Each structure stands twice: as structure tokens, then as C-alpha cells.
Amino acid sequence: MLRLANPARFMRVSGAILPWCAGATAIFLAAGLVLALFVAPPDYQQGEAVRIMYVHVPAAYMASLVYAFLALASAVALIWRHPLADIAAQEAAPLGAGFTAICLVSGSLWGEPMWGTWWVWDARLTSVLVLFFLYLGYIALIHAFDDPARGARSGAILALVGIVNLPIIKFSVDWWSTLHQPASIMRLGGPTIDPSMLWPLLVMAIGFTLFFVTLLLVRMRSRLLAAKIRALRLAVG
């Protein structure tokens, strides 16, 4: 982790990893989509509409996971002043906002046929919406200062403050029994979801995670390259 702080070494390592990551993403997402759309059985209650789940659940999981990553990277950046951690956090935030938006939109599209409404002010929906605004607030904050370093550190503190929302999202369906169904995969006593649906879901979740890693590496690399170009231009001009 600390050895990667050297941008040149990071560029070398990430350049070697990137094609493998991208390839694995393509394989997992393709396999996951085939499994989810054609192989997995329709639900006995929901029919074919249950297939929205294979996008909605991984997106929701990524929304939280990326925020946890953002907070972790922010903590590393604040504690060790790790320059790449700052970049990782800043480049992860728009991706997390994107996953959260996919989660909200797909949930809305799923809710219309199943619950009969696009939106309810349910605890989990509301807390995910808050998560979306935390991402937006973070992105706005890091760009709000003339000094980018100041923005990065303020953003890191905000990311750590916002982490209180993660347990609220996770446990909202247990604390307030509302319309959103309770956990059926990550629970004590094993998953309650049928294996024929669990496997496509897991493949999709792995695909989404790899997709995030790939995009994050691409974004971090282009950020570092942009900084290099700027430095070269300044040196020449």
C-alpha cells in the first residue's frame, strides 16, 4: 500500500493489472447478464420483473461499498498524507454517485410494477437518497476551494462524517419495518434466497466490483497522466 505511493510505480503496477481487470469485468458482466436474463427462473410472485434485482442489488451493494472505500481512502489520506489515497477517494466519488443513481433508478423501476409506486418514503430508500446527496456534497466540496489540497482534506473529513449513514442504510430495514424487504443474502443463518437466483446475483456482484476497480484504475491513471502533462507544459512554457 505504502510502496504504491510512488506514482511511477503505481502507473507500472496498475498498467499491468488493468487489462486483466477489464477482461475479467467483461467476462463476469456478460456471464452475469446471460445468467440473470435467461438462465435464472422467474419469481413465483414477481414473474419476469424479478430480473431487475440482478442490477438493483449489485448497484445498491456497490453504492455502500464505494462509500466505505471512499471513507477508508480518506482516512488513509488524512492520517498518512498518502497522495494516491486522495486521488483514489476523489476518483471513486463520481463512480459511487453513479452506482447510487443506478440503484435508485432501478429500484424505482422495480417498485412501480411490484409495489404500485415509483417512490415511497421508506427508511431504506430515504437513507440511500441521503447517500446520493453525500456523494454530491463530497464532489462539490472538493472542487470548492482555490487550493485543491484544501478541498481534498475538507472532502476527506466530510467523507468520514458521512459514514454514519452506512449502518443506517444497512439496518434501516430491520429498525423500521417498512415496504422494502429485509436482507435475504447477508444474514445470520444463511441466505433465504434460492440458489438458482443467488448464483447469478453473486456473479453480477463480482462483475460490478471488477467494473468499479477497472474504472477507478482508468480514472486514477488519467488523473496522474494529466498532472504529468501539466507539469511538462509548465516546465516547457
Place this chain on the structure above:
Amino acid sequence: MNAWFLLVRRDLRLGIRQGGDAALVIAFFFLAAILFPLGVGPEPQILARIAPGILWVTALLAALLSLDRLFLADYEDGSLEALALTPLSLEAQVLAKAFAHWLGTGLPLTAIAPLLALLLHLDGAGYVALVVGMALGTPSLSLIGAVGAALTLGARRSVLLSLLVLPLYIPVLIFGVGAIEAAVAGLTARPHLLLLLALLLAAIPLAPIAAAAALRQALE
């Protein structure tokens, strides 16, 4: 401890002499709340139904109004740097400033809320929950707001503060309204009030730590 009270007194005095934020906050609270009867119509049943929400939402916005001034004046004239050099820890200073902010906004809002509730035809059973809830909830608003104010200190955009702080205000709003609605429905408001108290007890140590960290970044 003495220095702490001196800081609270200084901030209060500055607030009063610089034009009385408290009076403006109350005026805003009133104006914003009377927009609702004009907007949704004067039927007492409808107003009574949405009164808890109106009161809390407008109180929340009113508390937001003066937040950007919390550290800004001291930051601009350099006294924040002088304060940071005093033996009183920055965390304690944030707590003092948030307390002074609450005395200037949250406390008058709490005091005036029953009067507004009367105008909005709030059911008689809800008043105790309203006042106790406001008394427990508004200090959390000042504390959470202090974090936002410290984070955006010196930022180019002033709307940013609302974007950062409003999502974090949502729990206070939910439990504050929940307490009144429970009381009006004839249930006990106790769990909601205890949750508001829990939020406050968590915010008292945590918010000053986060805000002080943000202030140190601003002063670097």
C-alpha cells in the same frame, strides 16, 4: 472552563451587537411558516395535519441561515488564528461557538414555536412534544452545522453549506416530527425524544472533533 464561558459570551455579544441574528432568525421562521397557510390553503384540518412538518422544516432552514457566519467573521479578520493559539482546545472552542449559535437561534426558535403551532392549529396534545423535541433537537442542528461551516470555510460557493448539512439534518427532522405526531395520535412521544437525545449526546463529542479537524485544515 472560564475561558470557555468567555468565548460563549464574546460570540453572543458579537451576535447581538452586529445586528441581532436572533431577531432575524425568528422573523424568517415566522415568514417561512406563514407561507404554508397561504400556499396550501387555510383549512384548519389540513394545517393541523402538516403543522409538525412545517414547524420542523422551517426551524431547520432558519437554523441554517446564520450558520455560514459561525466561523467566517473570525476567519476573515484573523481572530480564529489567535483563538487557535490559546490553550483552550479547538474542540472546546467549536463547542462554545456552537452553543452560542444555539443560544442565538435554537433557543429563540424553541421559545417561539408554540406560538406558531397555535397559528397552524396544532392539536393540543402535541405542544409538549414540540417544545421538548425542539429543545433536544436544535442543539444537534447547531453542532452538525458547525461541522459544515468549518468544512466550507473559505470555499468559493456559499450554497455548498446547505448541500452538505441538510442531508445530515434528516434524522433530527424525522424524530422531531415523529415525536409530535406520536403525541397527537395519543401515543407516547418518549422513544422519539430519547432518540433525539441520543443524537445530541453523540453530536456533542463527535461534531466538535470533526469541526476542529476541518478548522485546522482551514488555518494551515
